[in-house]
Amino acid sequence: MKHLRSNLIATTVAAAVTLGAAATASAFTACQVTDTGGIDDNSFNQTAWKGVQDAEAQLGIDGRFLESQAETDYEANINSLLGECDIILTIGFLLGDATQTAAEANPDQKFSIVDFAYDPTIPNVLGQVYATDQAAFLAGYLAAGMSETGILGTFGGINIPPVTIFMDGFHAGAMYYNEQKSADVQVLGWNPESREGLFTNNFESLDDGRAFAQNLYDEGADIVLPVAGPVGLGSAALADELGTDALKIIGVDADLYLTDPEKGHVYLTSIMKNMDSTVFQVIQSAKDGTFEGGVIVGTLESGGVGLAPYHDMDAIVSDELKAEIDAIKAGIIDGSIKVGM
Amino acid sequence: MSDRTNLDDVTAKLLERAAPGRTQFEDLVVVPVFAVIAALFLGALTMLATGVDLPTIGRSFIALGVGSFGSLNAISETLTAAAPLTLAGLGLAVGFRTGLFNIGAEGQIVVGGLAAVIVGFSLPGLPFAVLMPLCLLAGALVGAAYASIAGGLRAATGAHEVISTIMLNLISFRLLDYMLRRPWVQKIGRDDPISKSVPENAELPKLLDWIDPNLRVHAGIFLVLIAVFVVYWLLFRSKIGFEFRASGANPDAARYAGMHSKLIIVAAMATAGALAGLAGANQVLGVLGRATPGFSSGIGFDAIALALLGRSHPVGVLLAGLLFGALEAGGRQMQVDAGVSIDLIGIIQALIIVFIAAPLLVRAIFPWGFRKPVNKAGGRS
Numbered sequence: 220m221k222h223l224r225s226n227l228i229a230t231t232v233a234a235a236v237t238l239g240a241a242a243t244a245s246a247f248t249a250c251q252v253t254d255t256g257g258i259d260d261n262s263f264n265q266t267a268w269k270g271v272q273d274a275e276a277q278l279g280i281d282g283r284f285l286e287s288q289a290e291t292d293y294e295a296n297i298n299s300l301l302g303e304c305d306i307i308l309t310i311g312f313l314l315g316d317a318t319q320t321a322a323e324a325n326p327d328q329k330f331s332i333v334d335f336a337y338d339p340t341i342p343n344v345l346g347q348v349y350a351t352d353q354a355a356f357l358a359g360y361l362a363a364g365m366s367e368t369g370i371l372g373t374f375g376g377i378n379i380p381p382v383t384i385f386m387d388g389f390h391a392g393a394m395y396y397n398e399q400k401s402a403d404v405q406v407l408g409w410n411p412e413s414r415e416g417l418f419t420n421n422f423e424s425l426d427d428g429r430a431f432a433q434n435l436y437d438e439g440a441d442i443v444l445p446v447a448g449p450v451g452l453g454s455a456a457l458a459d460e461l462g463t464d465a466l467k468i469i470g471v472d473a474d475l476y477l478t479d480p481e482k483g484h485v486y487l488t489s490i491m492k493n494m495d496s497t498v499f500q501v502i503q504s505a506k507d508g509t510f511e512g513g514v515i516v517g518t519l520e521s522g523g524v525g526l527a528p529y530h531d532m533d534a535i536v537s538d539e540l541k542a543e544i545d546a547i548k549a550g551i552i553d554g555s556i557k558v559g560m
Numbered sequence: 561m562s563d564r565t566n567l568d569d570v571t572a573k574l575l576e577r578a579a580p581g582r583t584q585f586e587d588l589v590v591v592p593v594f595a596v597i598a599a600l601f602l603g604a605l606t607m608l609a610t611g612v613d614l615p616t617i618g619r620s621f622i623a624l625g626v627g628s629f630g631s632l633n634a635i636s637e638t639l640t641a642a643a644p645l646t647l648a649g650l651g652l653a654v655g656f657r658t659g660l661f662n663i664g665a666e667g668q669i670v671v672g673g674l675a676a677v678i679v680g681f682s683l684p685g686l687p688f689a690v691l692m693p694l695c696l697l698a699g700a701l702v703g704a705a706y707a708s709i710a711g712g713l714r715a716a717t718g719a720h721e722v723i724s725t726i727m728l729n730l731i732s733f734r735l736l737d738y739m740l741r742r743p744w745v746q747k748i749g750r751d752d753p754i755s756k757s758v759p760e761n762a763e764l765p766k767l768l769d770w771i772d773p774n775l776r777v778h779a780g781i782f783l784v785l786i787a788v789f790v791v792y793w794l795l796f797r798s799k800i801g802f803e804f805r806a807s808g809a810n811p812d813a814a815r816y817a818g819m820h821s822k823l824i825i826v827a828a829m830a831t832a833g834a835l836a837g838l839a840g841a842n843q844v845l846g847v848l849g850r851a852t853p854g855f856s857s858g859i860g861f862d863a864i865a866l867a868l869l870g871r872s873h874p875v876g877v878l879l880a881g882l883l884f885g886a887l888e889a890g891g892r893q894m895q896v897d898a899g900v901s902i903d904l905i906g907i908i909q910a911l912i913i914v915f916i917a918a919p920l921l922v923r924a925i926f927p928w929g930f931r932k933p934v935n936k937a938g939g940r941s
Contacts, residue, residue, distance in 0.1 A: 255854070285895050286902050289857030291847055292892070295637055298774045299627075299892050312752075324773045377853070379752040414751055420737050420853050 249274060249502045250304035251284040252296045254311035256422040258284050261479050262448040263472040263494060267310045267333055270498025277499075278506055293317035301325055306505040308333070308498060312381045318344065329510055331501045333494055334381040342512040345504075347497045349517040351381070352388030353551050354490045354524040355444075356558040357544055358469050359392020361488060361526070362442040363404040364540045365467070372435030373408040374417035376447030382418075385446040385471055385490060387411050391558055395547075407440055419450055428453025436466050442487060444469040451475075458485035467532070474527035489527035497523055520552045586930055587871060587919060589879075594926045595915035596883070603908040612900065620898035627893020628886035634893070636768060636777035640847065642885025643780040644669070644839040646878055648863035650791045651835030653872040657795055658828035659808035664710055664725025665836040666860025667732035672703035672837025673844040674736055677851045678745065680758030680844075688761040695762045696783070696841050703837015704830040706732070711829025715822035721829070729860070737853055747850070755851040764846035778846035784878070787835060792874040794831070804828050836860060865913050884909070 249271050253264040271282040283304070285296045293309075294317045300307050301321070306329040309318045315335040322330045322344045329343055336346040362371050373389055375382040386409040393406050409416035417435075419427040432443050432454035443458075443466065445451030451471065458466040459482050470476070470489030477483070497517055504510045517523015526544070529536050550556035600621065607617050628638050648665045655662035676699035683691060710728055713719040739745050740753035747754045764783075768775040795801040806814040807824045815821045839859060844851050866884055870876030891905030915922050923930050 283896065283899060285892065288902060290852055290854055291843065291857055294847075295640075295776065295889075296892060298633070298776075299637075299896050301774065303896065321774075377752050379750075383751070420753065 247278075247280040247506050248304045249280055249282050249306050249308060249505070250300045251282070251308045251310060252293070252300065252314065253284060253286045254293075254313050254422065255287055255289065256311075256448040257286050260422075260449040261452060261473065261475060263333070263492065264310050264448075265478065266473045266492070267308065267494045267498050270495035271308070271502065273495060273499050274502040274506075278503060280502065280506060287314075294320065297321045301328055305329065306331060306502060306510070308501070310334075310494075312379045313377075329505050331498075331505075333498070336514040340513050344512050345501055345510065346514040347494065347501065347517070348514060349381075349384075349492045349494075349497075349524050350519070350558075351384045351490065351492055351524050352391065352558045353519040354492075354526050355385045355388025356392035356395070356551065356556075357526045357548060358444065358488060358490045359389040359394075359406070360396045360547060361392075361536070361540065361544055362389070362444070362469060363393040363396035363402065364400075364543070365487065365536065366404060366442050368439045368441045369402070369404050370439040371404060371406045371442050371444070372432070372438070372440030373406060373444040373446065374419065374431045374435070375409070375445075376419055376422045376450060378414070378416070378418050382446050383409070383414070383416075385444065386416060388490075388558055389444050389469075395556070407435055407438055419447055422448045422450060424450060425453035425456070428455075429457045432457045432466070432468075436461065441465065442467045442469065444471070444490075446471050448472070452479060452482070455479060455482040455485050458482075463532075470527065476527065476530040484531045486527075486530070487532050488529055491525045491527050493517060493523055493525065518552075519548060590929055591919045591922050592869065592879070592883070592912075592916055594922045594929055595912050598915050598922065598925060599908050599911035602911050603904065606907055607900065607904060616898050616900065620894045620900040620904075623893040623897035624887075624890035626890075627896075628890035632768070632771070633775060634889055636775040637889035637892070638882065638885040639781050640776045640778070640885070641888040642881040643778075643784050643846070644842050644859050645863055645866055645884050646784045646881030647780075647787055647839035647842060648836045648860055649866035649870060649877040649881055650787050650874060651832035651839070652863055652867035653870065653874065653877050654791060654795065654804065654828055654835070655832040656867055656872040657808045658804040658824065659811060660711075660714075660825065660828055660832070661722050662707070662710070662725055662829065662832050663722055663864065664707060664728050664860070665832070665839070665863050666856050666858065667725065667729035668703040668707050668833045668836035669840035669843070669856040669860050670729075670732040670736050671706045671840070672699035672833075673840030673855060674739060674755075674851050675699050675702035675837070676762075676841035677755050677758055677844045678739075680762035681756040684759040684761065686761060691759075691761045692764065692845070695758070695845055696838060699837040699841025700834040701837070703840065704834035707829045707833020707836070708826055711826040714829075715825045733853075736851070740851065740853065753853050757850045758845060762845060763849060764842065776847065780842040780846040783838065783842060784881070787838065788874045788878050791835070795874065800824075800827065836863075839863075865909070869913060869916050883912075 251268055251271055256264050258264050258268055274280050275282045287293055287296055293314050297317055309332045312334045318330055318332045322341050326343055331345040333347045336348045371393055373386050375386060390406045390409055390411050393404050397404055428445055428450035435443050443454055445454045455468050458468045463485055467487040468485045470486045472492050474489045474491055476486045547556055604617050627634050629635055652662055652665055676695040679698040680695045710721045710724040713724050714721045737753055740755055745755050747756050764779040766778050768777055803819045803824050807821055811821055848855055866880045867877055870880035887905055887909055891902055894900045895902055
């Protein structure tokens with residue numbers, strides 16, 4: 220009996236192996252390497268992957284992804300895709316060094332990296348960066364107008380520019396509100412002058428997201444902006460338990476109302492970084508041969524960044540505030556309002 | 561027929577006297593091999609259950625093989641991944657042999673790697689022949705010192721090393737975060753926690769970059785081989801190793817025999833920490849070239865499984881390290897070729913450990929792979 224079972228096992232495996240040998244090939248392949256947040260982070264890896272999927276649907280390309288489990292994986296993951304892919308998309312600032320190394324060693328391979336702009340530029344790398352502070356400015360103004368306690372909170376994943384740019388914009392937006400309305404709304408968790416603030420130092424731990432939001436809430440914050448990818452889902456869980464009257468969350472990267480539907484009601488809005496559209500553009504340019512190294516910048520004007528709809532919160536945001544947000548958006552686009560310091 | 565049985569009997573007895581018994585061979589080699597097969601099979605079932613079709617499963621297993629040993633790059637990646645795991649695993653094996661369940665390899669890797677980086681970028685003027693060994697030494701010493709804290713607490717107060725090493729792990733993570741933001745450690749021009757890069761003179765040289773610059777395998781593998789030999793000698797050929805093992809087997813008897821149990825605990829922890837510190841130095845000097853939060857990436861925890869898998873025997877640990885390295889490198893290829901989730905590799909790894917931890921289960925599933933007890937009529941089947 221045991222012999223029979225073992226034989227059966229061997230046969231099944233052999234059959235699987237034979238069937239598997241018939242691999243498929245496609246004309247154009249775009250490959251994405253994620254950072255340690257993973258492809259299903261409800262946040263920026265996932266948004267970028269949506270761009271690849273859109274390209275699959277509309278351009279008929281093949282998309283693949285590799286998830287990095289640790290920082291030591293970045294270089295290895297990129298290397299294992301060399302020659303397999305027409306373009307390699309590396310997602311995140313933390314892959315900056317690994318992408319540069321690989322791109323310089325393999326000048327014929329096309330690369331595009333999200334959140335990193337090389338200076339000087341590398342001919343086979345297209346950097347995708349975002350003026351996220353423009354959208355975050357709107358969110359800061361909105362949050363300042365919505366807060367009951369007059370205290371807002373924010374925290375980040377790691378103290379790197381693509382994270383802190385959210386916090387800068389958010390802070391600046393709240394300060395702009397204070398200026399306009401002679402209010403005294405405070406922002407906890409980020410000091411734009413000293414460049415110090417609250418950071419979980421990872422992009423993974425939902426527990427940290429919960430704990431950091433709890434700390435901010437205990438300090439009086441009733442609207443929290445977690446800028447740490449999936450870590451923010453932990454904050455959303457806390458807001459769900461406390462109730463949205465006590466704590467609201469502002470999402471980042473994607474419209475989290477849509478990507479995190481279970482907790483969708485806790486999001487006041489989301490600061491969207493539309494990586495899907497820039498990733499799509501990059502793939503398209505690589506496919507039709509117009510790809511060039513350099514930098515593309517997503518702005519409010521180009522639609523590369525934006526504020527998500529208020530969804531369930533729509534009723535509690537006053538029409539007056541909505542109109543002000545629209546006016547500020549127009550002001551940022553025409554340059555009459557400066558978001559930077 | 562009965563002559564044959566007698567002959568088998570005699571051979572078995574002779575073999576047992578000449579070399580480590582067949583049972584030990586079976587435990588060290590045959591059980592793991594069958595455990596892997598069983599785990600792959602269950603892994604396939606798991607994939608089926610999650611809706612992966614048979615051709616993809618077949619493709620992913622081919623990718624697992626090709627990605628781990630199927631090309632020069634694959635072998636290079638396997639060795640690169642295996643090196644730190646084996647070093648840390650050797651350290652844990654020393655602890656296990658001494659009866660110390662050290663969970664702290666992760667923290668020892670962190671402080672060891674950090675020390676190696678700091679020495680590396682602080683003394684950029686030194687020649688390679690001095691600086692590189694100095695960095696490794698710094699990693700080993702700091703790792704040893706860090707582990708000795710847990711050893712000392714155990715010896716002096718009886719504080720259990722499981723608890724104290726876990727706590728020391730947490731402290732090391734925060735210490736790393738803190739250190740990486742000191743201006744004299746942090747990379748110039750960066751706000752995020754990342755250390756300065758070590759100069760080329762401090763790096764473990766890449767071995768095959770003259771063939772292809774993407775081949776990452778580095779001189780750390782020699783370090784591993786030396787460490788395997790040293791740990792073997794230490795455990796089985798030296799006086800202190802005998803004392804380690806005696807304390808592990810029966811601490812009371814060892815103490816009664818006049819061994820200094822407290823000293824032994826601290827020495828064993830220090831040895832384990834030195835090896836884990838070397839693993840950390842190996843990562844920063846061979847692969848990353850600098851320290852970042854999370855550069856230890858769970859190696860210290862995987863190494864626990866690895867030491868258990870290798871039955872705390874240096875050669876067993878080496879083989880287990882190669883297996884884990886192969887799973888890591890092959891797992892990457894599984895993702896590339898078949899689009900199978902990296903999490904699945906984690907499941908297969910866990911299954912392998914489950915099977916190895918239950919040798920009787922493996923023997924029951926694959927009875928023809930093992931020698932039957934010889935006294936049964938009919939000899940082996």
